[in-house]
Amino acid sequence: MAGIFQVQGFGALSEYNGQFSTASAAQSFHTLASLGSNSVALTVRIWTDNKTGSTVMAHPAKTESDASLLNGFAAAHAAGLSVLFKPGITGLDSTISSSLTPADVNAFFASYTAEIVHLATIAQQGGVETFAIGNEMGKLSGALYLGQWTDMIAQVRAVYHGELTYAAATDEASHVSFWSQLDTIGVNTYPPLTASTTPTVADMVQAWNEVPTNTYYANVFNYLSPVDFLHSLSERYDRPVLITEVGYRSIDGSAIRPGSASGTVIDTAEQADAFNAFFQVWTAEGGSWMKGVELWQWDLNNKYNAAGYSVMGKPAEAIVSQYFHGGGAVPDLVVAGSSIADSIDIGRGNDTIHGGLGDDVIRGGAGNDSIVGGPDTLASLVTTTLTITGYGSVVGGVGAIAQVLVNGVVVSGLMQFKPATDPSGYQTFTVTFNNPAQIDSVAIELTNSVSGRALHIKDFEINGVALTPAQATNASSPGSFDLYVRTIHFNTTEHQDWFVGAASDDDVITGGGGNDIIDGGAGTDTAVFSGNVTDYNISFNGRTMVVTDRVSGRDGSDSITNVELLKFANAQLGADQIIPAVSTPVAGDFYRIQSVDGAGNVTAESVNHADGTRDVYTTTVVGQGIQAGAVAAHSYISQHVSIDTTGHTTLIERFAADGGVAFRQVLSGDGSVNQFEYDAGGHLTRFSTAHPDGSLHQATFNATFYQTSEMTRYADGSRDITDYQLVGRAYTTLHTLTDSTGHSMLSEGFRADGSMVMRQTVDAAGVRLLDQYDSHGHLIQQTLMQPDGAYTQSAFAANGDLASLTDRHADGSRSIDSYDITGKAYTSEHVERDAAGVTVLLEGFHADGTLAVKQVIDAGGTRTLGQYDGAGHLSQQTVMQKDGSFVQSTYAADGTLTSDIARHVDGTRDVDTFGITGQSYSARHDDLSATGARLSTVYDNIDGSHTMTAYAAGVTLTSTAARDIMNSAGGDTFVFNTIGGHDVINHFRVGEGAAHDTIEISTSVAVDLAHLSVQVVGHDTLIDFGHDASITLVGVVTPLTSHDVLFV
Known part of the structure; x- marks a missing residue:
């Protein structure tokens, strides 16, 4: 079972070096854990010579060694306890820490800091969770020494990374100058709980919640109850409070002076009653600000101490264990806030809280609480009620008689206060008056002051606002509420809200554990929850919102009205954000927020219906778009999904930023799924129907609602597809049939007039036949493609004559025949190309079939080109080498050689001319340079x-x-x-x-x-x-x- 505090355990004091390492200490830690403790506060003693000593030391016999400390930390951790490590300084002359007045303060702090930093280093090594930098050093912890403490804290944080605290005595706590630099406020508190040796548990509970009767303690607690005083420290410094020491000896009168060492009459029942009262108070009053308690003390030798603080073997042990294990009675509180902003932060009972006017911060704690933030409407108060609690002394048989004056005018009758020995004898009077337009002063006047008569006021409230002596002027006893003559005067000029109430009522309410009832009242109120928003179910019962924590044992199920904001650990939502705008709440629905953005906007939530169906709403979907075929459809930012009891999606709706529908999917009764997609203008861009057997029919449309495609997928996976209004192609419509594997079996392209542009079929063996047609419907090209890559392609003229024929072989080589060639010396051509695309044979033929040209390229790259005349006789032959040289021979019709030209690699040429007639020579030979200049000529003369x-x-x-x-x-x-x-x-x-x-x-x-x-x-x-x-x-x-x- 869970404990009652975040930290709950006992304090243990080292009496000698090595005690933390003993077997009895280790056994003690296990015993503490069995009592429900989750922590132990280990106090080690460090020393100074005397009251005025300026040197701090670790005494070899009286201070735990580093090794013993580490062994003690390890033993505590092994028992499942966290460790609060608290060094306590004492004079070797027995001077207690609160009385130390070092002669050289700077030397003292330098020495003390060095020792504390060393111990902090050991704490870090030992995994200590909390380290206290001091204990009850009241004469040295004030503002005068803030600089020394600040420097020390910085040095400690450099070597220790756990939480830091300081254990202040009660009368020191409000004067500690460095609370804001620590993580937790530690207080050793031993308030007097009674003046009687036979107090009841109820008496002691009341004492924790009242200003002490003892004047010294009333001043120590700033005229607040001990509970309110500790709470005020937490609020002032925004830190949790840890009671680092509290305890009661098992003697008669222990509750009168809990911190006293005097008294010997054994009374274990009073000790048990005091602890019973302590736990009743702090389970009820200890809200989120109260971190826990370390009870003083447990003897590490495990020895029974009949009159000591230890509860071991005494009735109080069972009470401590009961509460530490989460049991024990927890009182239910009724708390009323004042007319101004209050901080109400209480514990585990089933409490009733009314915040009243003002921007209250209310934390109900565990338990089934009823919380009302304030009135239903904001209106100024027209009357004021004053509450005065106190007692007086009697002279001549007459007690202290007082009256109340507002703006100098008496507004009350005479009130007589008589003596009281404890709070049960206090008298309480209330005074109610109509509010004037302005209230500048309130005074309590003692009307019958004489020597020996006094009025002792313990509480004074204006419309629930508790005032303190610091806010008053009391000439007869400055700084107190003890009145001997004249008046206690309050200047209220700047506090009109005490009387008419706050102008706003914007409350922040944390129900805490349990099933709470929360009414925010007027204003903009906030309900606060422990977990992330995704951990809760939210439902509505009329105007009441029910927020249920799905994590067991945490926030429970809270019923909430008049609350505008819900604050979770990871997000704050407006109550009006819970119900999606496109949904209508139905009885039995509950809402589950699934995600929120950084600004606290709901981005996904589900609505779960009583019949088991649910709707899921998603918003702020960024960068999402829907693709309809080749047409980009409308992008969307929100989505609605309906899911039936079997988990099947029955409806999907997606919406654009302007609220227009971008997509809609509907599950029909026959199991078919219909989908609709729309563009930004609201035009349908795609429609499809998918059937349970896997078949599908789909159509797409453009912005003018002309159909752009149609597709039917059959149950066997084959498809019939038609695309319309195609651009950038030779056809505007394409019809395709595919088999179940997705392979195309038929493709047909048509022009706008319906004439065919192309038709391709694929047979079972994978042979593809592609026919292409001109605008008159004439076949202009036919290609027959084999699976191995080979194909035969025929091109036709408009009259149907074959224009070309290409055979591509599996190895990549090709044979190409072209016919009816014009503009060349031949009318038909045959070309052979290898796999690299290089022409290895070219033949051109005349119309009569005779050869016109022939070119052959051998394996070495030598090209031989023969050209023929109309009769088929060779007229010229050129043999070209890869290096650019060639020999070109020209022949007469009878075949005789008429010339030879040899071109060399360097560009020079030899030119021979034969059969020259009409000259004195019959042949000639010319040598030409690379530029074509003649170098020499040789004539063969006749x-x-x-x-x-x-x-x-x-x-x-x-x-x-x-x-x-x-x-x-x-x-x-x-x-x-x-x-x-x-x-x-x-x-x-x-x-x-x-x-x-x-x-x-x-x-x-x-x-x-x-x-x-x-x-x-x-x-x-x-x-x-x-x-x-x-x-x-x-x-x-x-x-x-x-x-x-x-x-x-």
Whole structure:
């Protein structure tokens, strides 16, 4: 069973070094866990020399070593307890921590900080959950020393990452200067609960909720009850409160002075009653701000202490265990708020709470609470009720008589207060008056003041607003509500809301655990829940909203009216957001929010109906669109889905931002599903009907409602598809049949006039036949495709004649025949291409079938092109190499060669022309440069001689066996490998100049000039070889040298 507090356990004090490591300590931890504890507060002692000492130390015998601390932490954790680790400083001269006044405060804090930081480091190593940076150091924790504490806290947080607290004495708690820097406010509180040695449990419960009768304690608690005082600390610093110590000795009078060490008369019943009262108070009053309690104390030696604080073996032990295990009586509270903003945060009872006017924060805690935030309508109060509780002293048989003045005018009768020894004897008077337009002052006047007579006011409220002495002027006893003469005066000029009420009533209400009834009243009210919004079911019963937590044992089921906002752990919603705008609530419905966005808007929720059906609403669907065939339909931002009792979806509706329908799906009674999709203009773009057997019929439409497609899918999976109004194609309508595997068996394309553009069929073997037609319906192309990739494609002329025929083979090679070719030398053509697309054979034929052209490319890339005349005779043949060189031969009709052109890789050419007529020569040979310039010409003369002419320097002319006439351009070479005839060289240049000519004579003819007959004849030089052979150098008379004639 769950405990009553987040933290609940006992405090344990180390009496010597090593005690935390003992077996008895480990056994104690398990015993505490068995009592329902989930925590233990381990106090270790650190020391200073004396009251004024400035050095803080760990005493080797009296302070736990680091190792012992770590062993103790581990043992507590092993027992399932969290650890609050609390160092407590004491003087070696027995000075208690609250009395320390170090001579050198700065030195003290430097030493204390070093020790605390060290212990914090050990706490981090040991996994301690909460670390207290000090205990009851009342003379050193105020604002004067805030800087030292701030520095210490920063150093501690650098080494320790758990929660931090400080254990303040009750009379110190309101003066601690550094609460805002800690995680939890820790208070060791021992308020007096009675003045009697025989108090009842009810007396002690009442004492926790009243201002103490003891003047010292009344001042300590700021004239608040102990409960309200601790709550005020939490509200002031926005921190939870942990009672780090509270306890009662098992002696008579323990409830009179719980913190006192005096008294010896054993009374275990009073101890049990005090704990009973404690738990009744704090289970009822301890709201979310109360973190828990560490009861003082448990003896780590597990020894019974007859008069001590320990409950071990005493009746109080059973009471503690009962409450720690979640049992025990919890009083039901009736709480009324004031006329202004209140903070009401209470515990586990079945409470009745009325917040009254003002922006209240109400937390009902566990239990089945009835919470009303305020009145149903906002209206200013017209009357004010004052409540005065107190007692007085009697002089001459007459008690203290008082009256109330408002704006100086008496508004009450005389009220006599008589003596009281405890709260049960207090007297309470109420005064009600009509509110004037402005109330500037309220005063309580003692009308019969004499020596020895006094009025002691314990509570003073205006329309439920409790006032304190700090808000009053009391000349007879400043800072208190003790009145000896004159008046206690309140300046109310700035507090008109005390009288007429707050101008707003915007409450924040947390029902807490249990099944609560919450009425927000007027204003904009907020109900707060512990879990995420997705954890709750919400239903309506008339004006009442019922919010049910699906997590067991948490918030229960709350009935809510007049609440405008619902705040969950992850989102805040308006109550008007729960019911979807497109739905109508029906009795028995409950709503389940499935998701919300960052702004708290519901993005998905389900409505569950009493018959088991449900509707699911999704909103703010971002970036969603519906695709209707090839036409983009309307995007949507919200969706509604209806689901029947079997979990089948019966309706889907999707809506655009403007509320228009984007999509609708309906499940028919026969099991078929109808879908409708719409564009942004509300036009139907797609309609489909899907049948249970898997068949489907679908049609799509454009914005003008013309049909764009139609598809029928049959139960076997085959389809019949027609697409209309197609653009960018040769046809406007396409009809397709597919088999169950999705393969097309028939495709037909039609023009707008209905004539066919194409028709493709696929047989069972996968052979595809594609026919294409012109606008007159004539077949213009037919393709027969095999599964292996081979095909035959025939093209036809308009008159039906075959225009071309292509055979593509499985290896990728092709044969192509073309007919009725115009604009070329042939009318038909046959082409062979390899798999790479390279033409390896081309043949062109004349109309009579004779060959016109033939080109063959061999494996080495050599291309041979033959061209033929009309009679089929070869007229030209060209053999082209891959390097760009070629030989081109031209033939006469009788087949004789008429010319040869040899083009070399460097671009130069040799041109031979044969069968020349009408000239003195019958053939000629020309050498041309890469630029086409003529370098030399050789003529074959009809008389058998040759005429050779060089046109540029660097030309070599070679003699023949016949008579040769050679012409130099200067800088040329004349070669004679054989001798024959009488050769002539014209324009021969002798000498060593740049343009001189050279004769090269083969050594087979002569080895040097000495073996030749060289002579000048007239104006020429004659080189005579004999044997009727010679060379005449025309115009040369200069003797020849080795520069002119070379022998090679």
